[in-house]
């Protein structure tokens with residue numbers, strides 16, 4: 143199963159460009175779509191889920207075109223989607239909710255449907271709480287109900303939009319592991335603005351910014367964007383200047399240890415260091431011309 147996107151554009155109401163000339167091929171397994179808020183990730187996912195029409199260009203899920211009025215039903219039948227803002231019915235149990243959605247999706251007859259609901263509850267680790275009201279669940283459990291509903295009908299493609307936002311660290315780790323497991327058997331497209339999500343789960347990633355694709359490749363290549371640009375310096379007379387990007391500043395017993403990104407050694411005492419994925423991302427944004435020379439910690 144593949145997703146192929148060619149020269150895709152989406153302009154809302156004739157004036158807001160959300161996606162600009164985007165071309166991207168996504169293969170089986172787990173794929174991470176990274177980008178700051180407003181980059182166009184949700185728009186792209188909604189186009190792939192056939193919920194939004196592209197303005198121009200082509201997107202294919204498997205052999206089917208998203209904007210073909212007939213083929214889009216084939217896509218709907220093989221695609222599960224967890225939207226960024228999923229509304230759950232708090233007064234239903236997970237079991238009742240999933241059974242309801244499965245009935246809407248016309249998953250088999252009564253018995254087959256119930257077996258299938260049991261199956262997705264098991265996959266998402268919700269069996270023991272399946273009879274409790276959803277409103278009593280933690281954020282992570284609610285997110286797993288969201289994945290469970292997306293898995294109804296056993297889709298070959300699973301699209302999850304910012305699923306780890308608001309989860310506590312334990313829930314986040316658990317949720318990531320679940321996605322990795324699910325990606326064994328299907329294409330999982332994960333969008334996030336949290337770099338750590340991608341670092342822990344994906345081999346391949348793409349980075350969007352202001353509707354454009356600014357990177358597509360292995361996670362290791364993203365890290366390599368900052369190779370030989372990372373410097374560690376701990377010196378009282380160190381000054382940040384506009385040609386540097388501050389990645390982190392950590393208090394130490396002697397003062398502050400800075401990790402900065404710069405083309406040249408920023409201080410005689412600065413030592414070169416191995417890049418982290420965040421630093422690859424920051425340098426990428428910098429070289430894409432979006433954040434040149436802020437000399438400040440970047441919010442992503």
Ligand SMILES: Nc1ncnc2c1ncn2[C@@H]1O[C@H](COP(=O)(O)OP(=O)(O)O)[C@@H](O)[C@H]1O
Nearest residue numbers: 154158160177178179180181182183184185186
């Ligand atoms: N329904 C819409 N109508 C108009 N503009 C929209 C709509 N949805 C998104 N946008 C705009 O498109 C751009 C991309 O948004 P979005 O796809 O939600 O990005 P992301 O998910 O990366 O935060 C933003 O500028 C956003 O304001």
Ligand SMILES: [Mg+2]
Nearest residue numbers: 183184226304
């Ligand atoms: Mg979004």
